[in-house]
Each structure stands twice: as structure tokens, then as C-alpha cells.
Amino acid sequence: MKIELSRDNSSMSLVDQIYFEILERIESRLLQKGALLPSVRKLAKDLNVSVVTVHKAYTRLAKEGYINIYKGKGAYINERYENMKPNREKGGDLSSFDWQQNIEDYIHRAQLVQHLQFSNPIQFATSVIYHKLLPTRFLAETMKLLVDNDPTILARYCETQGDSELREEMQKFLNRVYRLHVPFENMMITSGVQQGIDLVARSFIGPGDVVIMEQPCFTGAIDAMRGRGANILTAPVKQDGICLQTIEEICDRLKPKLIYTNPTFQNPTGTVMSEQNRKTLLEIAEKYGILIVEDDAVGDLYFDDEIPPKPIKYWDRNGHVIYLKGFSKPLSPGCRIATLVASGVVFERLVAAKATADICNPLLTQKAILSFLRSDKMFPHLEKLRIALEVRRDRLKNYFSTHLGDLITYRQPQGGLNVWIELPCKYNAEQLLYKAVEHNVSFLPGSACFVKDPQRNFIRLSFSSVSDKELDEGAERFANLIRSSLK
Amino acid sequence: MKIELSRDNSSMSLVDQIYFEILERIESRLLQKGALLPSVRKLAKDLNVSVVTVHKAYTRLAKEGYINIYKGKGAYINERYENMKPNREKGGDLSSFDWQQNIEDYIHRAQLVQHLQFSNPIQFATSVIYHKLLPTRFLAETMKLLVDNDPTILARYCETQGDSELREEMQKFLNRVYRLHVPFENMMITSGVQQGIDLVARSFIGPGDVVIMEQPCFTGAIDAMRGRGANILTAPVKQDGICLQTIEEICDRLKPKLIYTNPTFQNPTGTVMSEQNRKTLLEIAEKYGILIVEDDAVGDLYFDDEIPPKPIKYWDRNGHVIYLKGFSKPLSPGCRIATLVASGVVFERLVAAKATADICNPLLTQKAILSFLRSDKMFPHLEKLRIALEVRRDRLKNYFSTHLGDLITYRQPQGGLNVWIELPCKYNAEQLLYKAVEHNVSFLPGSACFVKDPQRNFIRLSFSSVSDKELDEGAERFANLIRSSLK
Numbered sequence: 001m002k003i004e005l006s007r008d009n010s011s012m013s014l015v016d017q018i019y020f021e022i023l024e025r026i027e028s029r030l031l032q033k034g035a036l037l038p039s040v041r042k043l044a045k046d047l048n049v050s051v052v053t054v055h056k057a058y059t060r061l062a063k064e065g066y067i068n069i070y071k072g073k074g075a076y077i078n079e080r081y082e083n084m085k086p087n088r089e090k091g092g093d094l095s096s097f098d099w100q101q102n103i104e105d106y107i108h109r110a111q112l113v114q115h116l117q118f119s120n121p122i123q124f125a126t127s128v129i130y131h132k133l134l135p136t137r138f139l140a141e142t143m144k145l146l147v148d149n150d151p152t153i154l155a156r157y158c159e160t161q162g163d164s165e166l167r168e169e170m171q172k173f174l175n176r177v178y179r180l181h182v183p184f185e186n187m188m189i190t191s192g193v194q195q196g197i198d199l200v201a202r203s204f205i206g207p208g209d210v211v212i213m214e215q216p217c218f219t220g221a222i223d224a225m226r227g228r229g230a231n232i233l234t235a236p237v238k239q240d241g242i243c244l245q246t247i248e249e250i251c252d253r254l255k256p257k258l259i260y261t262n263p264t265f266q267n268p269t270g271t272v273m274s275e276q277n278r279k280t281l282l283e284i285a286e287k288y289g290i291l292i293v294e295d296d297a298v299g300d301l302y303f304d305d306e307i308p309p310k311p312i313k314y315w316d317r318n319g320h321v322i323y324l325k326g327f328s329k330p331l332s333p334g335c336r337i338a339t340l341v342a343s344g345v346v347f348e349r350l351v352a353a354k355a356t357a358d359i360c361n362p363l364l365t366q367k368a369i370l371s372f373l374r375s376d377k378m379f380p381h382l383e384k385l386r387i388a389l390e391v392r393r394d395r396l397k398n399y400f401s402t403h404l405g406d407l408i409t410y411r412q413p414q415g416g417l418n419v420w421i422e423l424p425c426k427y428n429a430e431q432l433l434y435k436a437v438e439h440n441v442s443f444l445p446g447s448a449c450f451v452k453d454p455q456r457n458f459i460r461l462s463f464s465s466v467s468d469k470e471l472d473e474g475a476e477r478f479a480n481l482i483r484s485s486l487k
Numbered sequence: 488m489k490i491e492l493s494r495d496n497s498s499m500s501l502v503d504q505i506y507f508e509i510l511e512r513i514e515s516r517l518l519q520k521g522a523l524l525p526s527v528r529k530l531a532k533d534l535n536v537s538v539v540t541v542h543k544a545y546t547r548l549a550k551e552g553y554i555n556i557y558k559g560k561g562a563y564i565n566e567r568y569e570n571m572k573p574n575r576e577k578g579g580d581l582s583s584f585d586w587q588q589n590i591e592d593y594i595h596r597a598q599l600v601q602h603l604q605f606s607n608p609i610q611f612a613t614s615v616i617y618h619k620l621l622p623t624r625f626l627a628e629t630m631k632l633l634v635d636n637d638p639t640i641l642a643r644y645c646e647t648q649g650d651s652e653l654r655e656e657m658q659k660f661l662n663r664v665y666r667l668h669v670p671f672e673n674m675m676i677t678s679g680v681q682q683g684i685d686l687v688a689r690s691f692i693g694p695g696d697v698v699i700m701e702q703p704c705f706t707g708a709i710d711a712m713r714g715r716g717a718n719i720l721t722a723p724v725k726q727d728g729i730c731l732q733t734i735e736e737i738c739d740r741l742k743p744k745l746i747y748t749n750p751t752f753q754n755p756t757g758t759v760m761s762e763q764n765r766k767t768l769l770e771i772a773e774k775y776g777i778l779i780v781e782d783d784a785v786g787d788l789y790f791d792d793e794i795p796p797k798p799i800k801y802w803d804r805n806g807h808v809i810y811l812k813g814f815s816k817p818l819s820p821g822c823r824i825a826t827l828v829a830s831g832v833v834f835e836r837l838v839a840a841k842a843t844a845d846i847c848n849p850l851l852t853q854k855a856i857l858s859f860l861r862s863d864k865m866f867p868h869l870e871k872l873r874i875a876l877e878v879r880r881d882r883l884k885n886y887f888s889t890h891l892g893d894l895i896t897y898r899q900p901q902g903g904l905n906v907w908i909e910l911p912c913k914y915n916a917e918q919l920l921y922k923a924v925e926h927n928v929s930f931l932p933g934s935a936c937f938v939k940d941p942q943r944n945f946i947r948l949s950f951s952s953v954s955d956k957e958l959d960e961g962a963e964r965f966a967n968l969i970r971s972s973l974k
Contacts (some may be wrong), residue, residue, distance in 0.1 A: 048638060073868055096808040100832050102830065103744065103778065103833065106689065107689075107843075109839070129642075131642030136642045137638050139638070140634030140641060143630055144631040144635070147628075147630055148627065151624050152618040154623045155616075155820060156821055157615060158619065160780050173896055191846075194846050195845040202593065203593060205593075206593050206695060206716070209591075222844055223843040227689060228650075262651075288589075289589065298681075318584055334642055334645075335853060336847075345584075346587050346590065348517055356707065357682065357685055359678075359679060359707070362823050365851075397769050469616040
């Protein structure tokens with residue numbers, strides 16, 4: 001258990017940081033029932049803090065029921081998830097090797113959502129798109145042709161940078177949809193946007209490097225940066241995007257290396273950064289010599305015909321922006337295809353990192369996506385998808401306003417797959433989730449989206465992954481749950 | 488450029504370490520023609536060494552022609568690879584953003600081989616298997632059926648741990664081929680063995696952590712460990728595997744966290760660790776509380792009916808061994824499927840790391856491999872493959888003994904895909920490679936397989952990826968080259 005304490009620039013006390021780090025591991029199920037925590041004395045020594053500091057953190061965890069402290073024996077993790085069976089089966093031998101508990105590791109948590117997939121609930125937790133809305137039949141037929149025409153497609157490595165035909169087609173797509181001019185030589189294919197973020201983290205972020213992230217933020221990005229030991233500072237997400245004033249204040253004090261942002265239909269809040277703010281953010285990056293990671297997972301899924309501003313990459317002239325465009329969500333989560341766009345030596349390093357991570361993506365999935373992009377189907381498909389998602393959003397909204405009224409607060413999303421719901425602040429979304437699972441419906445507790453100081457009264461609800469029927473049923477169950485819990 | 492200097496336990500001087508770190512980046516093309524190195528003063532300050540130390544390293548690089556030093560202007564990378572066009576096209580704007588040169592990165596090098604793929608040579612550099620020897624037709628037909636029966640296979644995420652049916656089938660396979668009993672709950676599917684190694688590195692290795700590796704060693708493993716800032720110590724590979732005495736000496740002085748080994752048909756040397764040494768290595772790991780990463784990429788590809796010893800994992804009772812079994816090489820490099828076997832909290836952490844790395848593998852490729860394993864074809868296929876590779880090895884051997892005689896030294900490999908060739912020590916394999924490429928044949932210079940103190944007179948030659956005709960032609964060209972160069 002490697003805990004990186006931030007001593008200078010944190011809004012959290014050392015006690016709170018230790019408490020929170022351990023809590024995250026419990027919630028990610030990295031620490032499970034019966035696991036022994038390091039002794040107070042040992043952890044204090046390892047972290048170079050006083051015994052009192054660790055003791056306070058442990059006491060708080062014990063008070064809240066996360067651990068049990070037995071005098072003279074140590075502190076053990078309590079069972080928290082009795083009624084939550086994760087989808088994946090467990091090895092029977094967990095925690096049976098005591099010596100393993102002493103191995104210091106660098107895993108803080110892992111996308112909570114991955115650990116909270118249940119067998120058969122109505123799934124509002126995962127932001128993927130319902131399979132019937134995706135061009136799976138086309139992709140399947142294409143794959144059949146591909147393997148028929150050239151079975152050796154399965155017998156070859158692809159070049160690390162990804163198939164050049166696919167990159168050329170993506171170049172055309174980005175040009176057409178955003179008027180973004182990027183040469184395909186500066187594009188690389190990655191296994192989803194998640195891998196793109198991870199490649200950036202492993203290339204440029206090391207222990208103590210300052211990274212600025214949105215608060216709240218996409219969970220997978222938090223995990224990637226924390227895994228590198230980054231000193232993460234946050235800027236709140238406002239209606240027009242990440243708070244630039246906070247960023248400038250940080251830049252005046254410190255030397256951030258990287259800013260991660262999800263400017264269009266931000267995950268989880270759904271907000272859109274204004275065009276002016278995009279330009280200003282780029283100016284800040286230029287002024288201070290900072291990289292921007294621009295995560296564009298769903299920017300082309302806008303509603304009400306309101307086209308969002310162009311990607312920040314559009315104005316980038318000096319290689320500051322590493323732009324990540326996902327094709328998983330609108331086309332095929334199962335193909336795991338996204339592209340990363342960057343330039344200069346930064347790009348070279350990212351290609352080298354991909355070689356170390358997994359050598360290359362499979363060629364077959366790349367060629368299948370290529371066929372779809374080359375066909376005349378991409379733009380009509382996106383058009384159809386926008387309408388389908390818009391209808392779902394409205395349906396949910398009507399349901400909520402009829403049945404929940406003022407019990408919850410949320411802003412109507414203008415695109416994307418999620419709605420970000422605020423409950424009165426005394427309520428705890430994680431505890432609600434336990435009940436929700438009993439009612440066969442699930443969602444993402446908002447606390448998973450916070451780097452630090454998690455607010456526990458938020459919920460991210462994805463309206464994209466279920467069928468229409470499940471949407472209605474799930475909304476009803478959700479509303480019942482909220483009503484009965486908030487009364 | 489993040490250089491980690493080892494001050495205590497290195498056999499290399501600080502000057503040599505700096506020299507070698509920069510050289511690796513040049514050879515990996517991370518530093519390219521015209522790139523500006525940090526000033527002597529700045530690097531000295533960053534690394535906390537004297538100006539004289541950096542100056543000496545730069546002078547050596549300049550003397551050997553890798554860099555040019557211009558008084559008052561700085562040190563620039565020279566062109567080294569004029570006649571080596573890498574397979575992937577280059578972005579036109581490389582090095583055009585000066586500010587990027589100041590971003591400290593954590594990429595030391597990336598599998599040299601990835602950067603040395605040329606358009607049309609006879610490819611002795613990549614250890615994959617010639618496509619006509621692989622069951623690509625079966626896999627292709629299976630994929631057609633799979634997408635026909637259920638196109639939603641492309642529209643779903645798989646669970647992070649990988650498809651449970653595939654893991655069950657792999658469990659049976661490991662049991663049948665090695666009598667290895669591992670529950671499928673303790674198996675995870677990864678994107679090749681490379682990702683398995685990388686997941687271990689990101690989970691358990693951080694700056695300064697001591698890792699023991701074989702010397703020479705699989706390049707991809709070196710890159711993964713170096714990317715985490717590990718303090719890598721090496722033990723030489725002997726005829727019966729990694730030198731255990733060296734490992735014990737290291738364990739007496741330091742506290743290693745992990746030993747990486749490739750015990751069967753070691754990449755690159757082809758040696759096999761004896762059964763006794765496997766057991767002893769495990770005992771050492773148990774005694775000192777160390778993890779073993781056992782890379783088994785090609786253990787089932789043995790020749791002359793000589794079955795190699797069981798995997799170290801076979802004797803593991805306390806969760807020390809993280810066992811990686813590849814299915815890429817014998818079945819389909821394009822499917823990118825391998826499995827990782829581990830237990831206890833170590834396994835839990837590795838699953839969390841996979842979620843952060845890329846969420847999951849595609850389901851389609853997993854299901855295709857599943858079909859092949861379930862069919863009755865796997866064992867006859869392996870049998871056929873062994874014979875085909877054995878024939879190639881013998882053909883090469885005959886060619887070499889007829890045409891090269893005593894000019895080169897090598898040990899006849901008993902399995903796997905490579906032969907490890909030693910040239911007289913005054914010859915430099917990298918310089919030979921330049922000439923080889925002119926003669927339209929390529930190989931891996933052995934220096935890429937060294938963690939430190941690279942020996943430059945070794946060559947790894949893979950006899951598996953070419954056709955029979957190319958094998959003959961390539962062997963002839965290679966022999967001509969060696970003869971003309973060594974005279």
C-alpha cells in the first residue's frame with residue numbers, strides 16, 4: 001500500500017489523506033474483509049508522520065464501520081458489501097497469503113464501476129450505449145468479409161501506431177465533423193480513450209508531478225494519474241467548464257505538467273466548456289508550458305441540434321494538446337478503438353509507451369471500424385444516435401419531474417450519456433446504492449468521481465445502456481428508492 | 488528525460504549510466520536528429536551530479552558520433568539511421584516544438600524491434616510464427632459464426648478479468664499440458680504476455696524498487712520495468728537458467744521485490760532452467776518474500792520430443808509466482824490473447840491495474856481462441872508446429888555449419904523461436920544491422936536485450952516468421968554478410 005501524501009498544497013489534513021486513501025481501497029475492493037492493515041507504528045514510519053496521525057485516521061475508519069481494531073492484534077477490514085455480489089467470481093484464496101500483505105503496491109483504486117457490475121440489475125452505472133443502437137450487424141458482416149479475404153489478418157502484429165488506413169479515415173472524419181486538421185502521421189490507435197489517458201500518464205507523470213484535474217472527474221482518468229503517484233490538484237467544473245481562475249492560481253504557485261479535461265459533455269457532470277474558455281485554457285497552457293489532455297469520448301453526441309464548440313485541439317498550434325477521440329461508445333465498445341492525436345517529441349514518446357504497454361491493437365477490429373467510417377453510414381448513424389439518446393434524456397426528465405419534483409437537483413444534459421444528480425447534502429449515495437441493488441437497479445455513486453474531499457450526495461446516472469423498457473422500469477424503481485429514502 | 492541513477496549497487500559509473508541512458512533513447516528513436524539535449528549544467532543539476540560527470544558522458548557520445556556539440560549552442564543528436572526507414576511514417580513536425588524538449592518524461596526506450604521494422608526485408612528480427620503455420624482459417628471461420636450468432640458480442644464490454652468460459656478452457660489446457668492446477672477464478676486475460684508484464688510493473692514496482700532480471704533478457708520486460716523507475720539488478724543466464732548464486736548474493740544485500748524470469752526457451756538465449764533450479768528459485772522467493780514473474784511465451788514449443796520441466800508455478804503454494812502464458816505466438820498474434828495466473832491480494836491488484844490500463848480485452852478475439860481450445864485441434868496443432876519449427880532450426884544449423892563454420896558461436900535451441908548468436912567480440916551487431924538492411928535481411932542486435940553493460944557482439948535471429956523459401960534466402964544473405972564483415 002503506497003500512500004503518497006501531499007504536504008504542501010493539499011486542502012486535506014494528513015489524517016484525512018490517510019483516511020481517504022484507505023477508504024478508496026476498501027471501496028474498490030482492493031482491501032477486503034479480513035485484510036490486515038499495517039500497524040499504526042509501521043505506517044507512521046513508512047509515511048514519515050506521527051503515530052497520532054495514523055491513529056486518528058484508523059479511529060475514524062473504525063467509527064464509520066470500515067475497519068475493526070482489536071487491541072494487540074491489529075486493524076482488520078470489515079465486511080461492507082454483503083449484499084453486493086460483484087459480477088466476477090472471486091478466487092477462494094483471497095488474503096490467505098499473509099506475506100503478500102507486506103508487498104507495497106501502487107494501485108490506489110480501480111474504476112469503481114468495474115467492481116460494481118452485478119448480475120442482473122437495470123444498469124444505470126455504465127455509460128455505454130444500448131447494443132441495438134449500435135452498428136453491430138454491419139461490423140459483424142465486415143469482419144466476416146475481412147477474415148474471408150485475408151485470414152492472415154489474425155496472424156500478424158499491426159504496427160504500434162495502428163493501421164494507417166484507419167488513421168487516414170479518422171483524419172477525414174475529424175476534419176469533416178470538427179474541421180480539425182491533423183495529419184494521420186500524428187495519430188495513433190489506442191484501446192479506447194482509457195488507454196490513451198494511461199499512455200500519457202505513464203509517459204509524462206511521475207511521483208510528485210503536478211496534474212490539474214476537474215472536480216468531479218472521469219474515474220478512469222483519476223485512477224491513471226494516481227497510479228503514477230501524481231500530485232493531483234483539482235479545479236471545480238462550472239457551467240462553462242473547468243474553473244480557469246483556479247487553474248491560474250495553481251500555475252502561479254506551482255509548475256503543473258498536465259491538465260486533464262473533458263470539455264464536451266463532461267463526464268460526469270455533462271457540462272460543456274465554452275469556446276472562449278477553450279481558447280483561454282490553451283493560452284494558459286502555452287504561457288506556462290503545460291500539456292493538455294483533451295478527452296473527447298462523446299463530443300459528437302449532442303442534443304437539440306446544438307453543436308458544441310470545436311475541440312481545444314482545433315486552436316493548438318504548438319503541440320500542447322493531446323487529443324483523445326473515442327469510437328468505442330458510438331460504434332462498438334467491444335472493438336476497443338480510439339485515437340490519440342499529438343505532435344512533436346510528445347507524440348514519439350506516446351508511441352514508445354504503447355509498444356511497452358501492449359505492442360499494438362488487433363488489426364481485425366481496426367479494419368472493421370475502418371469499413372464503417374469509409375461507408376456512407378457514419379454520419380446518418382450519429383444523427384440517429386443523437387435523436388435516440390435525446391429521447392431517452394427527455395423521457396427520464398419527464399419521469400423525474402412528475403415523480404421526484406424538487407427532491408433532486410440536476411441540469412438537463414445537452415449531450416452525452418449521463419445525468420448528474422444532486423441529492424440533499426445529508427444523503428449518502430453509496431448507502432443508497434446498497435438499497436438500489438436490492439431493488440435491482442444500479443448507478444454510479446458520485447463520490448467515485450472526486451479526487452479528494454468526495455461529496456457523497458451525488459449520483460451519475462447513465463441513460464444510454466438500457467433498453468427503452470428498462471429505462472422506464474429503472475426510472476420508476478429509482479424514483480421509488482429516492483422517495484422512500486429522502487422522506 | 489527522466490534519468491534514474493543508481494548510486495549504490497551499480498556496476499556502472501555515473502558517467503556510463505548517463506551515457507547509456509541517452510544512447511538507449513537515441514537507438515529507440517526517442518531522440519532523433521536535431522533534438523537538443525539539456526545543457527550540461529542543467530542535467531548536472533537535475534541529476535545532482537557534477538558538471539564534469541555529464542560533460543564526460545556527452546564527450547563520449549560525441550566521440551562515437553551520436554551527438555554533435557556546438558560551443559555555446561548546445562549538444563544535438565546526430566543522424567544515425569540514414570538508410571533505415573522505419574515502417575511507420577513520421578510526423579513532419581518532429582522536434583519543431585522547442586518547449587516540448589523541456590518536458591521530463593519517463594520513457595527510456597521502447598522495444599527496439601518495434602522501431603526497426605522495415606518495408607520489405609527478410610524478417611529475422613520479430614519472433615512471431617509464419618502465418619501459414621497458424622490456425623488462422625479456423626479462427627476466421629469461428630469469428631464469422633460468432634458474429635452471426637450474436638452480433639452484440641461487438642457491443643459489450645467484457646468483464647475486466649476476461650471471459651470466464653475462456654479462462655475455464657485455459658485452466659483445462661494448463662492442467663493437461665503441464666499438470667498445472669490453477670482455478671480459473673485466479674486467471675485473467677491480458678493483451679499478450681507484454682501486457683501481463685506491464686500490469687505487474689505498474690502494480691508493484693515504483694522508483695527505486697529492486698527488480699532482478701536475466702541478462703540478457705526479453706526487451707519488452709526491460710522496458711516495462713524501466714518505465715516504472717525500477718532499480719534493475721541482473722543475474723546472468725547460464726545453461727540451466729538464471730544464475731541463482733547471483734540472486735542469493737543480491738538478496739543478502741538488498742530487498743528485491745520481484746524476479747522476472749523466462750525459464751523455458753529463454754528469450755533471447757533459448758536456454759531452459761533445470762527443474763532443480765526452478766524449485767530452488769521458488770525457495771529463494773519464499774525465503775525472502777519476493778514475487779516471481781514467470782514468462783511462459785513459448786514453453787510448449789519444444790523440439791526433439793524433449794519435454795521441458797514444469798513451470799515454476801507448478802510448485803508454488805504460497806502465491807509467489809505470477810505466471811504468464813501466451814497464446815499469441817502459437818495461435819494468433821493478431822488476437823493478442825494471453826493469460827495471467829496469480830493468487831491472493833496480488834491477483835486482486837492486477838485486476839484493478841487492468842481496469843485502469845484498458846478496461847478489458849475485446850470479447851470476439853477471446854471467444855475465437857476459446858473455440859480453438861475447445862476443439863480437438865489444439866494438441867495436434869502444437870505437435871505440427873513443433874515439427875515445423877524443429878525443421879527450420881535444423882535447416883539453419885546445417886546452413887550455418889556449412890557456410891559459417893567457426894565464424895559464429897551458438898547453442899542449438901531445444902525449443903522456441905530464436906537462435907542466439909555470438910560473434911567475435913570485436914564486432915558490433917548494430918553496425919552489422921545497417922549492412923544487413925541494405926542486403927534486405929534484418930535481425931535483432933543483441934544489445935537491445937541487455938539492461939546494462941550491453942555486449943554488442945550478439946545477434947538474436949528468429950527462424951519462425953519467414954517462409955521456407957525466405958529462410959533459405961535469408962540464411963544465405965546473412966551468411967554472406969557475416970563472412971564479408973568478419974574477414
